[in-house]
């Protein structure tokens with residue numbers, strides 16, 4: 001079953017490390033909502049298998065940007081438009097990304113009324129010094145309170161984002177961050193190493209000596225701490241950056257990684273079906289203007305067999321299940337299979353990859369190097 005991703009390109013404040021598409025100006029928000037509602041209608045056939053069928057959604061994901069910044073009224077307009085053309089049921093995993101400072105008791109109640117059944121909360125850290133370094137819009141107190149409030153409002157399926165490798169965050173503080181989520185019984189954690197992306201404020205600050213640089217060794221050490229603690233507390237590392245209790249793995253992410261079709265709407269959103277990828281322009285003003293004239297401002301590409309192979313290797317290697325050898329053979333053929341097995345040898349020797357009868361799986365010591373190992377297996 002397919003999924004839908006909707007990109008809400010507005011944030012309260014610009015986090016220094018962020019390279020997603022967003023704007024802190026809210027000026028065109030009403031026009032954006034109108035445009036998005038219009039795009040939902042324009043894209044109603046993208047996921048259809050037969051002309052008469054209404055696509056039943058396995059997952060619906062509102063990301064961004066900061067979807068929780070929208071009022072319940074604005075969110076309702078989007079959800080109502082979706083209901084017109086797609087079957088959203090109680091079994092649809094409906095996730096909304098939220099920042100702690102937006103989730104008042106009233107907002108949480110409104111989200112429940114809209115059938116949001118999974119919250120993805122951008123905690124990042126429970127320490128104010130880290131939050132200031134990242135220029136997050138919330139405080140550590142709000143980070144703690146939001147967990148209590150979300151649970152009191154009846155949300156059980158909660159995932160929290162954390163960032164490690166932040167300069168100045170000790171290993172002890174990192175342990176405290178993870179333990180805080182565990183203490184609250186949060187069933188899913190996504191944790192990412194702080195990376196300094198090009199053209200971000202963080203990159204400029206570090207270059208000018210105004211912010212401390214990121215230390216790779218600290219990141220690698222804190223990744224190990226993360227794996228160790230989550231493992232001890234019953235979380236499965238089903239993907240390099242994703243840790244879930246049984247029954248709480250993200251269906252949305254799993255669909256991406258297993259090549260299920262999905263439709264992305266809003267500026268910068270990507271879509272995929274049957275070897276074809278499509279992405280909307282990453283410019284909110286152009287997006288609004290084009291949609292209002294009846295055009296979807298997007299580009300498309302048909303993935304070559306090499307691209308499809310590389311994408312499969314990249315995503316499968318990051319999961320706990322690994323690369324299915326027979327799948328490479330049957331889907332891509334002998335040449336790809338031989339290339340993969342040959343390129344894997346040095347990593348098997350270094351014990352960063354493990355070969356079983358059926359799969360190639362990344363080992364614990366290979367996990368922090370996963371992207372480089374995948375690149376070695378590319379065609």
Ligand code: SF4
Nearest residue numbers: 011014015018064065
């Ligand atoms: S809230 Fe999220 S999308 Fe917005 S600037 Fe921060 S990290 Fe980026």
